Amino acid sequence: MIVVENLHRHFGGFRAVDGASLEIATGSITGLIGPNGAGKTTLFNVIAGRLPPTSGRVLMDGEDITGLPPHELFHKGLLRTFQIAHEFGSMTVRENLMMVPAHQSGETLWNTWFGRKRIAEEERRLRDKADEVLEFLTISHLADQKASQISGGQKKLLELGRTMMVDAKIVFLDEVGAGVNRTLLNTIGDAIVRLNKERGYTFCVIEHDMDFIGRLCDPVIVMAEGKVLAQGTVDQVKSDERVIEAYLGTGLKNKIKEEAHG
Amino acid sequence: MMDVLNAIVALLNFVVIPGAAYGAQLALGALGVTLVYGILRFSNFAHGDTMAFGTAATILVTWLLMGAGITFGPLPTALLALPFGIGLTALLVLGTDRLIYRFYRRVKAAPVVLVMVSMGVMFVMNGVTRFVIGVDEINFADGGRFLITAREFRDMTGLQEGLAIRTTQVITLVVAVIAVALLFWFLNRTRTGKSMRAFSDNEDLALLSGINPERVVAVTWILVAALATTAGVLYGLDKSFKAFTYFQLLLPIFASAVVGGLGNPLGAIAGGFVIAFSEVTVTYAWKKVATYVLPDSLAPDGLLQLMGTDYKFAVSFAILVIVLLFKPTGIFKGKAI
Amino acid sequence: MADPFLIGSGMTGGYGGADILHDCTLAVERGEIAVIVGPNGAGKSTAMKAVFGMLKLRQGHVRLNGEDITHLSPQARVHKGMGFVPQTHNIFTSMTVAENLEMGAFIRHDDFRDTMAQVYDLFPILKEKRNQPAGELSGGQRQQVAVGRALMTRPSVLMLDEPTAGVSPIVMDELFDRIIEVARTGISILMVEQNARQALEIADKGYVLVQGANRFTDTGKALMADPEVRRTFLGG
Amino acid sequence: MSVNWRNIGLFGALAVLYGATAWIYGWNLTLAILNMGLVSAIMALGVNMQWGYAGLFNIGIMGFVALGGLAAVLISMPPVTEAWAAGGVRILLGLAVGAASLVAAVLVWSRMAPGRLRGVVLVAVLIVGFVLYSTVFDPAVMAVERTNPSATGYLGGLGLPILLAWPAGGVLAAGAAWLIGKTALGLRSDYLAIATLGISEIVIAVLKNEDWLSRGVKNVTGLPRPVPYEINLQQTPGFVAWAQEWGFDLATASSIVVKLCYAGLFIVVLLVLIWLVETAWRSPWGRMMRAIRDNEVSAEAMGKDVTRRHLQIFVLGSAVCGVAGAMMTTLDGQLTPSSYQPLRFTFLVWVMVIVGGSGNNWGSVLGGMLIWWLWIMVEPIGQNLFAVLTAWLPDGSWLKGHLRDAAAHMRLLTMGVIMLLVLRFSPRGLIPER
Amino acid sequence: EDIKIGISVGFTGPLESLAPQMAAGAELAFKEVTDSGLLLGGSTVSSVRADSTCIDAAAATAAVERIVTSDKVRGIVGGMCSGETIASLNNVAIPNGVVMISPSATSPALTSLEANGLFFRTSPSDARQGVVMTEIMQERGIKSVAVTYTNNDYGKGLADSFQAAFEAAGGKVTINAPHEDGKADYSAEVAALAAAGGELLVVAGYVDQGGSGIIRAALDTGAFDTFEFPDGMVSQALEDRFGAEINGSFGQNPASAGEGRDRYVEMATAAGFDGTSAFSAESYDAAALILLAMAKAKSSDPAVYKAEVLNIANGDGEVILPGQLAKALEIINAGGSVNYEGATAVTFVNGRESAGSYREIEFKDGKLEVVKYR
């Protein structure tokens, strides 16, 4: 369980995260929504150790993890994806996946010279695993492509794929859906559910596609102006006046209809 | 009282004024480096030699002018020749760009490749300058060298210590301040300046906004030529011209640009003074000042020097490193590519 | 039949390796909205770049208003009245929001303060942050800057590559709204969208691109109605 | 690795280049160039590890090379007993005091709560430390430097075989790199570059001015050799007989044999290093390093300890440069601090890496051997070029004289032109990263 | 026979502005000998230049390697700086048995270097000049001076030996600080020198390098107005550059009584270069020594003629000055003996280096004037 206590993150005078407190229950798929600039990504960045908080605490299963560097959080099972894809451009797509798992014996220099047999074996396993993930994401044909040369949406898929290479406890997904084809997004949604059910991953998902949120998330947290605005099930949130005003709007359909009538 | 005055004058004469002048000289050089870095996105190793070439060109024109009997009153004739020098240098760098750099922009070469290319250009310019004007030291300052000499000052004030101010020192300081103000204004307020920044930020998008990259590049190089030549000539007037020294200037100039924050004109100025003053002050021997200020009984035996002047270069770099540790992209937040 | 206002016809080409586009055709009439949808990696962005001249075509032509512009540079196309918002790297991160917009108006020599005001009206957050470097904005805010920059050009054709990726629903609605408005003033819009249902809703014409080739082409409504298209490309 | 004909062709061309040099100028010169070429290749390898593998922009190579050189002196020269007697121990003591006060200062900085008090204590510790240090250190230095200054005036070394200096040079450089890396590796791109440049200048300043350590600008000459002396060979009956049997000129034969010995040693070191780095680069370790180079933020989020890895590669790359530095000093037979110039020891090595192809070890080797060859051979090439170009001018004309004096500078000009040509036709280097 | 002689000096690098005049000096001697047609039955002498860079030992070694093994030079005038000289001597000249005569390498290490009789230098050792300087100052009643030296083995060696001699004679050196050549600014150095004070400033540097920069800055700030100039500084350039500003300053450089140096300067001027440039005269002498030794040994083989160099330099026959090489060759060819004095009063001590007789100069009315010889 992740607990965020009265978290602040300011940029100069600007309060990007302004006293947010929230909980992400173990085993849940928590949705995090809110208008652009609400502070969602900033919140992620603070939790994941990218940015130090101005004040406040983050607890993971009761342990204070505030300000730990990202790589240590990774080892504690906390993974994240980036809103703007961060691929390893000069490496192939497959290598992008294979580099993820921690504690590879081939990452120790000594072993690269004197433990080559073991490494070869490990590599085989990793490779199979990576190919599995690629298959799942429908991008097997890109396995040997340089990651800098794949399309914007494919990069998003790769982001997600990396989290599937290891046994994570909790995964923070920052707009995996933006720029991803909706059909594929449904498949991704299924995968998230499956990972959640079968492997017990906890998810926290930022997404602007309310259909996607609706299908996946149980508690939904709405942020606005750096604070938690509302919290509850999808339906509760969707009908919350404040949320509609700040985030959802009355919907395009209505407008078009109005025009047609008027 | 007299003693305190003497101490102050000694400090001014040996530390503050030379430091400020040297700082301004570095700053002018650093402005050119920072401009190339900011707009064209590479560290231009040929800058020292561009300065040398610009100065050499100006010297040749100065000689022509002098030969024709034209001088600039109390000011150095070289200032009259400066525009011609700038013109020639601009031609040179524009030619270099057309012939060499443009190709690498086209293939979107990594900045470090451009750095190496600029090193190649440095070698070539190095040869060209030496070919044009040779390797010897040249003094081309004429006109009144001093606003006030040390002796005049002593006679005037009756103090023991003299205070010398050179014309070129003042000119350099003034020019440096004006140049940075103009450059700042140009980059942040004018259409061309903004288009240059846009180009440096995101070349493709600049293209999509209808900005003509060749024009941006050309304007940048012309500015660089102007800055480099001015810096070179002012330095040469103050000290003297020598091709090798100009090449050696490259390191402190780079240090200034970096410590101030690359890509930032204000940073270049600040950096120039930081480097210059750290060279002059940290290794300063306080003996003279102390002798004036302290009572005779306490007059120091030693030099009261923290460190020998042999370490001045090292000290200025040490200070640079320390500044960077606290301000990783320079005093004024600079760019990092 | 008269040519459409902007047409890339029979485009074939790629990034130097294998072809990405195979005989792909995209067109948009004056004042109309054309929407391109398709799976990831289908070549939508590539097709847009091809139309804008950022890609060497092996075959095919691009014509604007009857004139063949196949061999013009992107920059020349800007001067011909085309505007483009790329999918990524679409803002000047080190420049302020206001300067980003100004750069959008770079080729204009008239007074563009009105347009700027309009953009601020459309995206109020940008007005608030106009003196902040655009690189410090949130993902959705950047997207708004990108679209705003393109609007500043006052183009006759506006090409948008996933303008709504990452923007919140309320802003997305506004954005589509505004796009309709823009189209009404006679500007042609060619855009790629993954929020396909909303996009096709307002589209006069829709293209489904698969593996660099046209799979379906029809009016937006018709595509929406096609069950196969819905299932395979629009997520049911 | 699949056979890459282009690369084999390039190395073939390099061999032809060296062969042609031998044909025109003789084997002696060729081997002399080859030997420094090999050393340069090792330096390039070290830089390539840092830049090509990790994207660390280190332009302080000169400092590490110089430290390698210092190691050669400290290991191989005989100790100067009078100097030790005059103040050797006291110097060590002084250094210990200095180090202790620095450590104390760091402790104060990190342990005490921020505030006015911390500043005061820090300054106090530093001042007291400095005073203590100078009272112990300075007189000792004076005493040491006064002992027979024209011949020694320094503490000397350990008197061990100079081959030991090669690994020792690596260790010394690695130690320095560790210190630098701990403090400065947080800096990015050109900021790191200028910081490393600065630190290398500091190293050189120390070498130039701390006479007790390595005689400063008075140079240490006559380092022992790991290979025989030509003169001794020329006086060895066995060798003389052998040379006569084959009809070799004695002087030529002896110097070629000596150079071949060096070449053999250098090639062994180079091959071992290449094997080590290539194997590592192709393993998961290499993959991780590439990931870090491509995108640090993401690599960190994927659980890689970027800071530690940067430090690791920085230390290793610097160590390789240190080894090369020790080898070079061994080859020269002397340590001349004033010869350490950034242009020659930092930027030229960078040219080697980039021209060869950054991110590719074989590229670095090729670049090292090629650029060094150029560095030496552009002089006669330039001279000949000028001779041909000015052949039509009458002897003794002003222009011819002017051109002739300028010819020397054509060395750098030719160098520049060739560099530009190479980079023009393969902007990613001759053997680009795969 | 066409005899090739190498000239290995730093045509590029920090001392690049001295190198052309040094090469020209050596070549002047080559030409003189060739024109006389008296060397080894009318042999001609041609020069092969090599760029020793002054600082890069490896490059210098390779360059010397080239002229020795490929061009087959029979002797070398060079190198220029001590470090590079020792490297090329050890790694090339000695193994290949080629004579090297350096005009400007002054490091004491060269005095005792095991060189198989192949190395000589026409520049005196630093120690000697320190003593001469001290004498001059004592005669002028100077008690306390500041010293700055160029930070290489030449400057350091000279400054140290001067300090030792001067202090032994009861003088006081207020500060003995180095300056780096080719740097952009010398304010810090001058500030420290000024703070230390002294009756005058000793500038043990090169006139074309930092030396001038130091003087300029010292004059401009009024820190010092009299200077003492050792051999690296004394040249026409000094007069041209500072003239009356340094009236009353003095110095010394190697030259013998009689008009050796003056004749050389005249010859140089006629040949179109500045013969007063530092170490140019020494280069002429180095070249002349090699050629005369060849004549004396009747062989251009260095292994043979190396033994005669000393006999030429310290011979007991007729004194030979610049421009008299033809005469010398005649005498030698006739079986006679000569005493080569040349432009810099060449007399060898320790079997290989110039003992150094000096002339004292002084600036009066902006002109460099010779005071006396010692």
Ligand SMILES: Nc1ncnc2c1ncn2[C@@H]1O[C@H](COP(=O)(O)OP(=O)(O)OP(=O)(O)O)[C@@H](O)[C@H]1O
């Ligand atoms: N480095 C920074 N400096 C200054 N302001 C920043 C910085 N980073 C983010 N901000 C501001 O903080 C606010 C929150 O940004 P954040 O990226 O967290 O939003 P978000 O909720 O993720 O929005 P989106 O849905 O658009 O991605 C924004 O208004 C943004 O402008």
Ligand SMILES: Nc1ncnc2c1ncn2[C@@H]1O[C@H](COP(=O)(O)OP(=O)(O)OP(=O)(O)O)[C@@H](O)[C@H]1O
């Ligand atoms: N710079 C490039 N070099 C080489 N191949 C590329 C490059 N960019 C994209 N590709 C390849 O071209 C194909 C089409 O890419 P494109 O970006 O056009 O897809 P897209 O339809 O826009 O997808 P998305 O919806 O994910 O943005 C992809 O398979 C991708 O791998």
Ligand SMILES: [Mg+2]
């Ligand atoms: Mg976000």
Ligand SMILES: [Mg+2]
């Ligand atoms: Mg796309």
